[in-house]
Amino acid sequence: MRRRLLGSSLGISLGILLVAGLLSQSALAQGSNSTEFSPDEQRLAELRAAIAAQQDRIGVLEQQVAATGAQDERPELIREQIRSLLSEQEFRESLAPAMLQAGYDGGFFIRSSDDLFLMKVKTCMQFRWTHYGTSSRNKYRSPRLERDDRTGFDIQRLRPSFRGHVYSPDLTYEIQLDMSSDGGYDATAYYGYVNYRFAEEFQVMLGLFKLAGTRGQMISSGSFQFVDLPLTDEVFQLGRGVGVRFWGRMFDKRLRWYVDVVNSLRGQNNRTITTDEARELDNHPAIVTRLLWHVLGDKPGSTWRSQSDMPMHETPALELGVHYAFNDDAGDAGTLRIPFRRNSVMPGAYGVTTSNGLQIHQLGTDLAFRWQGFSVNAEYIWRFVDPRRANRTPFTPYTLLTGIGDTENYHGGYMQMGYFLPIPGLENQVEVVGRFGGVAGVDPGNEGSWEYGGGLNYYVKGHDVKLQADMVKVYEWPNRTASGSLANCNDDALVFRVQLQVQF
Numbered sequence: 492m493r494r495r496l497l498g499s500s501l502g503i504s505l506g507i508l509l510v511a512g513l514l515s516q517s518a519l520a521q522g523s524n525s526t527e528f529s530p531d532e533q534r535l536a537e538l539r540a541a542i543a544a545q546q547d548r549i550g551v552l553e554q555q556v557a558a559t560g561a562q563d564e565r566p567e568l569i570r571e572q573i574r575s576l577l578s579e580q581e582f583r584e585s586l587a588p589a590m591l592q593a594g595y596d597g598g599f600f601i602r603s604s605d606d607l608f609l610m611k612v613k614t615c616m617q618f619r620w621t622h623y624g625t626s627s628r629n630k631y632r633s634p635r636l637e638r639d640d641r642t643g644f645d646i647q648r649l650r651p652s653f654r655g656h657v658y659s660p661d662l663t664y665e666i667q668l669d670m671s672s673d674g675g676y677d678a679t680a681y682y683g684y685v686n687y688r689f690a691e692e693f694q695v696m697l698g699l700f701k702l703a704g705t706r707g708q709m710i711s712s713g714s715f716q717f718v719d720l721p722l723t724d725e726v727f728q729l730g731r732g733v734g735v736r737f738w739g740r741m742f743d744k745r746l747r748w749y750v751d752v753v754n755s756l757r758g759q760n761n762r763t764i765t766t767d768e769a770r771e772l773d774n775h776p777a778i779v780t781r782l783l784w785h786v787l788g789d790k791p792g793s794t795w796r797s798q799s800d801m802p803m804h805e806t807p808a809l810e811l812g813v814h815y816a817f818n819d820d821a822g823d824a825g826t827l828r829i830p831f832r833r834n835s836v837m838p839g840a841y842g843v844t845t846s847n848g849l850q851i852h853q854l855g856t857d858l859a860f861r862w863q864g865f866s867v868n869a870e871y872i873w874r875f876v877d878p879r880r881a882n883r884t885p886f887t888p889y890t891l892l893t894g895i896g897d898t899e900n901y902h903g904g905y906m907q908m909g910y911f912l913p914i915p916g917l918e919n920q921v922e923v924v925g926r927f928g929g930v931a932g933v934d935p936g937n938e939g940s941w942e943y944g945g946g947l948n949y950y951v952k953g954h955d956v957k958l959q960a961d962m963v964k965v966y967e968w969p970n971r972t973a974s975g976s977l978a979n980c981n982d983d984a985l986v987f988r989v990q991l992q993v994q995f
Contacts, residue, residue, distance in 0.1 A: 848887025
């Protein structure tokens with residue numbers, strides 16, 4: 492704007508000079524023979540004085556224009572100097588030392604202003620009501636005893652976690668505590684690991700973590716469609732372990748790979764140094780490997796984090812997975828629970844023993860499909876048990892109970908589906924779910940265990956606040972555990988569950 496005004500002033504001044512020149516020539520032509528000052532000559536003198544004054548004004552304006560141009564270039568020069576100074580780390584630290592920032596972003600966080608340190612605190616609580624309608628008689632546990640149903644409340648999971656990075660965004664960590672009903676509400680370590688990212692394709696994790704086995708156990712318990720895991724997962728899941736994981740994401744994160752080397756399967760409590768009488772570990776590590784391929788979909792990894800189609804994929808998304816686990820258990824305190832058929836006593840009923848003395852091979856395949864609110868999760872697993880000490884002491888408990896000295900195998904699988912109902916005003920909030928599955932031996936004469944279930948979920952605020960209700964019917968539960976709302980081996984049960992989950 493200022494330059495426009497200056498240019499206009501110069502134009503007016505040049506116009507005045509041109510008019511004055513013309514008038515001067517006209518006056519000289521008319522009064523060249525006169526010796527006295529006429530009125531025209533007086534007028535000409537006045538114009539000449541005005542021209543001189545305008546010339547002085549033009550000189551001043553030219554100086555102002557030159558000064559204005561220099562001022563316009565000065566801010567850019569100053570900016571360049573500031574950028575150069577701020578690029579030096581020592582100058583930044585002396586000018587503004589690192590300070591802490593705090594807030595909430597999917598969890599309460601504390602972060603340094605230089606982003607070298609981050610800690611995010613998050614808690615998951617699942618408050619559950621369960622009606623356990625069990626069979627009045629159990630073939631395995633006191634078969635002549637009449638047994639009653641059970642109904643009550645539990646805090647099934649109460650798990651605060653602390654995660655973030657230290658010294659670099661590539662060095663991450665997680666510490667998670669478990670204070671749930673299964674452990675008597677005592678605080679124990681559930682996770683505790685550090686992870687370093689050398690590259691997206693190659694990372695190393697050290698500590699206590701969930702093993703890369705079944706699809707169900709790799710997904711957070713806060714993202715389940717049903718209140719709890721299927722029967723199949725309770726039998727075949729590998730639990731947590733202490734050791735090292737090598738893993739990475741390749742081909743634009745479409746392929747994930749995992750290799751876990753840990754003390755033992757489901758052996759998060761085993762220690763290396765103990766007395767001979769209380770020995771908990773052998774010299775054989777357990778090895779678990781997994782591959783996950785994101786076949787369809789634009790967002791690799793998003794399908795992995797939830798069993799539901801919470802993102803409402805506009806195009807079909809499909810993931811395929813496979814896992815393999817191996818452990819030669821020669822004294823790992825029997826970390827796995829191995830079901831077997833009690834053929835000699837009470838035929839047809841299950842028994843449960845430890846994996847001590849067994850060599851375990853497990854292979855599983857799984858898939859996850861998501862599209863426009865519809866989801867499918869399916870998995871099939873084979874497990875082979877080989878009594879390595881069948882004919883020498885100390886005899887494996889499996890051989891002593893079954894008389895079997897050769898390799899045996901059993902298998903199981905499930906399919907689970909969900910769909911968000913298109914209710915006006917409640918889009919992406921109300922989901923109906925269904926599941927069926929079972930476990931059986933490969934030989935055709937072996938009776939199987941089966942599970943059928945259905946439920947309804949209301950997502951108040953995604954998985955952070957959701958209300959779930961389901962009903963599950965299980966025929967002959969083949970394990971012994973307090974998780975999954977099922978307890979005793981050989982229970983025939985109809986279970987109703989209602990659960991409120993809050994994460995913050």
